[in-house]
Amino acid sequence: MTGHMRLGFHAPETEEELVHLVAEALDTRTPLEVMGRGTKREVGRPVGSGAVVSTENMIGVSLYEPTELVLVAKAGTPVAQIEALLAESDQELPFEPVDLGPVLGYGPGEATIGGVIGTNISGSRRILKGAARDHVLGIKAINGRGELIKSGGRVMKNVTGYDLGRTLAGSWGTLAIMTEISLKVLPAQREVRTVIFFGLTDQTAIEALCIAMGTPYEVSGTLHMHAALAEHFSDEEIAGAEASVTALRVENFPSSARYRANSLKQALLAYGPALELDTERSKAFWNEVRTLKMFQGKPNPLWRVSTTPSCAAKLVGNLSRKFEIRAAYDWSGGLVWIETPPLTDGGSVDIRRTLAEFGGHATLIRADDATRAGIDVFQPLEPPLAALSAKLKHAFDPLGIFNPGRMYQE
């Protein structure tokens, strides 16, 4: 280290202060741990920096035009605050971000919008409406040279230069520190219906979910989970079913949502009689899905696996022969949450080896420090892609001061 920077926690209130802070870190070669309010701080390999920089004091919605479907917020603005504001105009964040706080030992609703976009964490509606990154219209950020940069803007379509905003989404604070984000928002759906089947095997359930996604009824939630996970939900019929639960959500104006739910039941007659939840019960259920209610309150390793939907059940089946797992499928099988026993590697070797047969990738979302320090938390990349990633990192953060080692060893 060539100089001194005050270690500890920094939470600047303005972009100018943040620019100065990064400049100081550059001068003194001090690595920075980058975060919002830190609810996802324990995801990734431990950064182990003495200096933490948070955007939690950069709060506020600087622009919200309901008639243009656009909202601009500072990175530290809590998602809960943004959603409350949107609700006043009957609008919402279409990608329904998963709230990882409760499974990682934090309260619900604490995440910042910067953290959500920085980790590109999308919820069940991703399958219909797109991922968090799809809704990014523009950003402002401080790069690893201490420069304030912007990309995109506040309009719906923009191909002026490279799309740095969506590129920063999902970079886990390793490329730049986002300070402001423009987002596309959408009208909220008034009526929500959930069609539920009980007792389907994983393979049969995924088949049903894929059939549902191949209908024109705009299914916006496709979840399947084992009986032991369903127990955790508040809805008595779901919790008490003592059987696996396969849930499909449709939304729209009232007569349409009812029509869609009925049509879905017709299309899936072969999968047995279905329970239908009304709007209130549906919202309560999917809100619990959003906080991963079924995985809360335990310290076991929790993996997020992305794969081809039709492979998901087989993947989980093969893994089950290695050790006891609890799995919940979202995105009609394209996203699988897998909880493993407390193995020293979190199950990393077996999960990745099994996954290699099917294609896709796995990220360890919950584990203790020792486990995270000892394995690749993020999916190791093929060498050409790893080399490309290193080049991208260097282009944004040439000295490697942002979250060093969090995604990949440097």
Next chain:
Amino acid sequence: MSTLTLPDPDRAILARRNDIVKQLKRLVPEAILIADLEGRRTFETDALTAYRCVPLAVVLPGTTEEVSAILRFCHDNHVKVVPRGAGTSLCGGALPLEDAIVLCLSRMSKVLEVDTKNRVARVEAGLTNIAITEAAAAQGFFYAPDPSSQIACTIGGNIATNAGGAHCLKYGVTVNNLLGVRMVMMDGEIIDIGGSYLDAPGYDFLPLITGSEGQLGVVTEATVRLLKEPEGARPMLLGFESTESAASCVAAIIAGGIVPVAIEFMDRPAIHVCEHFVSAGYPLDVEALLIVEVEGSQDEIEYLLEKVEDIARDFFPSVVRRSQSPEEAALIWQGRKAAFGAIGQLSDYFCMDGVIPLSKLPKALDEIGWICRKYRFDVANIFHAGDGNLHPLILYNANDSVQLERVELCGEEILKLCIELGGCLTGEHGVGIEKRELMYEQYTDEDIDQQVRIKEALDPSWLLNPGKVFPIEGRGARKLRGIELHELEAEIREGHEAL
């Protein structure tokens, strides 16, 4: 050539032309190589026909491996490469350079896989946009982005420009519908990104590649999302006495909680031209026409059209007409999709692509009219109103060099207006050569440097589609100010070693 400057050609490369052609022929004997002047001239321009330049040679590879071999050769020999799909770029994105080979992907047009169970298709980059939907249609699926040129344009080109289309208000643009690519880097390395799942591991390169105008790598294969066709779709026509009323109506529809699958806007000149060309049944006695399309079951469609009509009533439309049959619906869209072609029959045109916040629509249309009058050009406006993506078509004579220069200035003023109103230079056509010098209107030095740094990280010698996207003058100016990037990087690297 008008006010546009292209980078000075590398004389040494021009002198080696025969040798380069000979070596390429030996390297990829199965690829089609065009070296004669007449053949090369076919590729001298794209859909921005005001600019032309005959390339060094044209290669049409048939496989990713051939693309890799060609790029590695060009990399090692310092030959520039201009990737090209169908050449439908409206911003000169595929304009050749004298010392560059054109790498045309149009022969790579196979559908590799249609997987309706997982709702994805894997196709080669030279496949046309419409052919993806055609391949999936038998099973009731479609590929959503639908640029007006979809019969001709390729998916590779769509990725390069992040193409949109009339229906992207609901379904999003290319970047929202792309799941994976196979891509060849300038040094010949083949990289696979993403696949038939909804997110790729690690950094998200897909949005970086999408819209990068062929400057970061050459995409040879794409995995795209397929969607189930809706039960039905029906457009309605709303005619207004003023463009202001039409614009306000668009905002009110969206504020009313309805996001139709498309809201298209045409002004009087555009309506008249299209109607004469296609006889789509457009009303001729209105100042502005909206085509609003909704989707769903019969009941859903009726409900939504009723609601749109209710909302529209506040703005006193002089024409309200729901299409009564699939034939009528098809005709309505045919008129819209033929618009550019129809206007092209009348006159050369300069097609703008600026985007503005929706609330500024009336002001923007007013000012655009005023600017065009100032430059003594007629203008027709036809665009995707739901997302504020304007397409003023400025009518001019391309063979008159004075007019060409004047139309460039006129277009520039319109784009500056879009930025002033809080919008951007280009919504779906790309920057290309056309809007290159205007980048500083939207971005600062630092903004552009960050993009340039990514370009230099992936293509350090600027061999892939150079002379596009970034302001040439700006780069020169930066050199003059003594902040040449390479020097800065070296300085930083030293610092890194000291760490």
